[in-house]
Amino acid sequence: MSFSFLQHSVQAVVASSDRVQAQELLETLHQQPLPEEYWPTKVRANPTQLSSFAVSFDIDGVLLQGKHCLPNASESITLLQRLAVPFIFLTNGGGMSEKAHTQRLANRLSVCLDTRQFIQSHTPFLDLIPRLQEKNVLVLGGEQSNNIREVAEGYGFKNVITASDLAAANPSIFPFSEISQEHHNKLAKPLPAGPLVIDAITVWSSPRDWGLDLQLCRDLLLSDGGLLGSISKTAGDATLHNHGFQSDTPELFFCNPDHLWPTDYKGADGQPQLRFAQGAFKAALEGIWSVETNGKAPLISRTVGKPEHETFAYANNKLQAYQKVFHGAGAPDIGSIWMFDDNPASGILGANRYERGWKSVLLETGVHVAGTVPSVQPTSIQRDVKTAMGYAFQQEGWSLPEEAWVWATKLTQAIKKLQNVLNSPSNPQSL
Secondary structure, three states, rough: OOHHHHHHHHHHHHHOOOOHHHHHHHHHHOOOOOOOOOOOOHHHHOOOOOOOOEEEOEEEEEEEEEEEEEOOOOHHHHHHHHOOOOEEOOOOOOOHHHHHHHHHHHHOOOOOOOOOHEOOOOOOHHHHHHHHOOOOEEEEEEOOOOOHHHHHHHOOEEEEHHHHHHHHHHHHHOOOOOOOHHHHHHOOOOOOOOOEOOOOOEOOOOOOHHHOOOOOOHHHOOOOOOOOOOOOOOOOOOHHHHOOOOOOOOOOEOOOOOOOOOOOOOOOOEEEOOOHHHHHHHHOOOHHHHHHOOOOOOOOOEEEOOOHHHHHHHHHHHHHHHHHHOOOOOOOOHHHEEEEEEOOHHHHHHHHHHOOEEEEEEEEEOOOOOOOOOOOOEEEEEEOHHHHHHHHHHHHOOOHHHHHHHHHHHHHHHHHHHHHHHOOOOHHOOO
């Protein structure tokens, strides 16, 4: 079935608003191959050749700005899929399960995605399960609509406690809760009976109720063995390591060191202005901690997420494994991995440090401002995801003709039209 015929079919389905036909045609379009004449020359010369390179995408500021797709984001994914080039999403975002996050991104990009390709900031928290599975773990961040609790429990943590649980059980734990108390009461679950000992504090996404969460972190980091409401017996003892602070208190884990991130917000000049991310919350806690300790004890914590080595090692192993799933056990190892990111201090720094075939491409569609000197020098600076794709493919000898992008754009437009039919609330067949 020719692509031209499919385009005409899309127009007919849109005109009729037939949801059944829209779904059937949508599935056909998702399987539509890239015409051979649009393949890179190197691939046309040897159609059985497998890609020895891969792409790793940041999301915010690379593929999305807020909830909206950046230009050529969907087309980039479509072309990689049609050319069987392995890719993953390596994001410092989080706050939901990998499955839910993958589906949300797929819907926004109008493509089909595999959960195995998705690595979010807190995915490495899975490594904590053997040690903390049976312990009481305080889970912070996200909308606190219990999605964070569900994600943590889905990872395997059996005794999950949220800030809402603590605020509902003792409303005076934070004195300025008049705006948020009703919200916490609605979401809370009963606490375990008896004195509550917290073994670990984990921050899974940017906290929403900073005042409450900072108060809880401060209290627990100054507690006696994680017993909520107690006071440490060793804090401030100059004869002990770190002046006795955090000698017997809950471990503290973060999963996103990003201080700022791009959203839909625009300033007075109409240009995007960056907003606080989880790294800003960590900085606020460090400031409070410095006051509490009179500057004598740095805050002890562990952070995963970009640019940390642990996250890039995890991503590297995932990509190599996915190559075998994608192409079979005999597929060659991936030789080079192109990290597309908009933040020099995040994916660019992480890729440069990790090396092992990783190369960094800094995009000008998010944190990094065009014309400024980045704090970390990437392999290349490119205007957007399309030019980044063009650069990486050219370096690998897989130069993409412009006609391939035109085809991918037409395909994306057709898919979005069908999605509109399926999602239309005015469609009588959707009632």
